[in-house]
Amino acid sequence: MTKRLEVHPDIRQARRLDGAFYHEPELYSRALERIFARSWQWLGPTGEAPGPGEALPFTFLEGSLDEPLLLTWAEGGKMKLLSNACTHRGMLLCTGSHSQRHLRCPYHGRRFLLDGAFVSTPGFEGAEGFPSAEEDLPQLALEELDGHLFGAVDPAVGFKETAGSFRSISSFAPLGKMRENHRAAKVCELKANWALFVEDHLEGFHVPVVHSEPGGPANHAANRTELFPWSVLYVRIAAGADPVFWLPENHPDSGKRVAAFHWWIWPNLMLDLYPWGLSLIRVDPLGPARCRVTSRSFSDRPESTGAGAGSDLRGEELEDEEFVETVQRGVRSRLRRSGRYSPAHEAGVHAFHRMIAAAMAGSAE
Ligand code: FES
Ligand SMILES: [Fe+2]
Numbered sequence: 151m152t153k154r155l156e157v158h159p160d161i162r163q164a165r166r167l168d169g170a171f172y173h174e175p176e177l178y179s180r181a182l183e184r185i186f187a188r189s190w191q192w193l194g195p196t197g198e199a200p201g202p203g204e205a206l207p208f209t210f211l212e213g214s215l216d217e218p219l220l221l222t223w224a225e226g227g228k229m230k231l232l233s234n235a236c237t238h239r240g241m242l243l244c245t246g247s248h249s250q251r252h253l254r255c256p257y258h259g260r261r262f263l264l265d266g267a268f269v270s271t272p273g274f275e276g277a278e279g280f281p282s283a284e285e286d287l288p289q290l291a292l293e294e295l296d297g298h299l300f301g302a303v304d305p306a307v308g309f310k311e312t313a314g315s316f317r318s319i320s321s322f323a324p325l326g327k328m329r330e331n332h333r334a335a336k337v338c339e340l341k342a343n344w345a346l347f348v349e350d351h352l353e354g355f356h357v358p359v360v361h362s363e364p365g366g367p368a369n370h371a372a373n374r375t376e377l378f379p380w381s382v383l384y385v386r387i388a389a390g391a392d393p394v395f396w397l398p399e400n401h402p403d404s405g406k407r408v409a410a411f412h413w414w415i416w417p418n419l420m421l422d423l424y425p426w427g428l429s430l431i432r433v434d435p436l437g438p439a440r441c442r443v444t445s446r447s448f449s450d451r452p453e454s455t456g457a458g459a460g461s462d463l464r465g466e467e468l469e470d471e472e473f474v475e476t477v478q479r480g481v482r483s484r485l486r487r488s489g490r491y492s493p494a495h496e497a498g499v500h501a502f503h504r505m506i507a508a509a510m511a512g513s514a515e
Contacts, residue, residue: 153177155507157500166488167503169481172343177510178438182214185509188306189417190291190313192432193221193299195330195448199229205248205264207234210301213436217303218242219290224264225251231292231301232266237285253287262287296325298430306509307380315378316413316421322398323423327450331427334447334463340471342478344418344441345506347433350470351412351420352382352498360473361466375497380505382498386410393425414498416505426451429463439478443471 155171158164171177191211193199200206203225210217218234220243234242241257252269253262261269266287274280291302293309295317300309340347350356354373372387388394388409395411397404413421420431427449434442445467480486491500 155510157503157507159504161491161493161497161500164491164500166491167345167506168488169483169486171506171510172346172478173438173482175438178343178435180510181506182435184512185417185506186211186215186435187303188509190293190300190302190305190309190415192419192430193231193301195446196294196297196299197330199223199299200247202226203249203251203264205244205253207242207244207246207248210303211434213442214434215303219301220244220253220287221292221299222253222264222266227265229292229299230265231290233288233290236260237268237287238271243287297328298325312380313415315381315383316415319383319402320411320413320421320423322395322401323428324450325428325448328427328448329450331447331449334445336445337442338471339436339440339442340475341439342441342474343439343481344433344435345502346474346477346481347441347443347470348414348418348420348502349499350474351431352384352414352502353492353496354384354386354412355492355495356473360469377497377501380416382414382501384412384414384498386412395423395425414502417509439482 153168153170153174153176155168155177157167171181193208199221200223202223205220205222207218207220210219220232220234221229222232223229234244236243236255236257238255238258238260241255243253243255243262251264253264255261258272260271263269266289268281268285268287271281271285291305291309293300295309295313300313302309305312354370358370374385376383376385385403385406386409388407392407392409394407394409395403397406397408409424411423413423415421418433418435420433422429422431427447430446430448432444434444436442445463447463
């Protein structure tokens with residue numbers, strides 16, 4: 151029987167998401183189809199995308215969905231996100247970057263334009279009702295947000311609903327002008343369910359216990375969590391003389407000494423804005439108790455990364471990774487009942503669990 155996940159809407163009464171979510175293979179498979187195949191995924195900076203007349207193959211959520219896709223840009227057209235599987239027998243059309251007007255299948259020679267339209271195929275004389283629109287390459291949803299590309303296989307909610315709050319509240323940050331610090335890019339694998347990594351990111355509750363804080367202990371009571379339909383914002387107030395944002399007058403936190411805006415966007419993207427720039431983390435599922443963490447860093451003033459919140463990201467990440475892996479061992483204990491939430495500190499985690507429960511039940515649209 152399939153397990154039903156439920157989380158009470160009132161955090162003061164709710165029990166946490168059932169621990170089975172973090173290790174049962176059946177729930178993991180359901181999460182791939184109901185959460186990951188139906189949500190928006192960060193694909194990378196727009197600067198890494200193909201130029202006009204080019205195609206770039208990649209694997210969407212490698213190690214879980216393993217969907218072979220192509221980013222293409224036909225001359226005089228727009229960038230597209232297409233299936234890379236030939237509509238004849240499924241051969242991958244393109245395995246390295248490509249810069250010709252046509253995509254030509256290496257198996258039996260079917261041709262497509264870079265916008266995915268079927269052009270020709272040898273040997274189909276006599277096939278009835280052929281070609282139909284089904285011979286075109288399937289096209290997926292593609293959006294750009296401030297210099298970053300997002301794609302989705304079959305999104306349950308629109309891109310605006312997913313990332314609109316981030317865009318409106320963080321519009322002061324010049325994301326589109328930031329350059330990547332390639333030396334800070336990192337990919338690592340953890341022995342933990344992807345959702346445990348997200349939960350660690352959704353609360354500042356562990357920060358004074360686990361991390362030594364730059365600038366001395368912060369005033370955690372001043373921090374705040376704001377919930378949106380598909381994202382959560384955690385605003386961290388500066389400790390001591392830490393660098394802070396200059397925020398425009400119409401910003402909801404104008405006049406406050408904000409050291410960091412920690413965004414989480416459904417289901418697996420974390421965007422941490424610091425006065426020096428952006429730390430971006432995507433956590434991908436690799437198995438019920440395995441995930442891959444991709445971290446990238448972008449800045450428009452790289453000289454100012456040395457102080458305040460976010461100045462020792464690598465040290466904090468190592469500490470978080472160790473805790474997340476250890477929690478994985480605890481959540482699967484037969485003796486553990488699902489615990490309660492701290493109403494003061496875990497509103498973001500509770501909201502995340504409610505989203506998981508809705509998506510897993512197929513009622514997240
Ligand atoms: S698989 Fe592409 S033409 Fe046959
Ligand atoms: Fe942490």
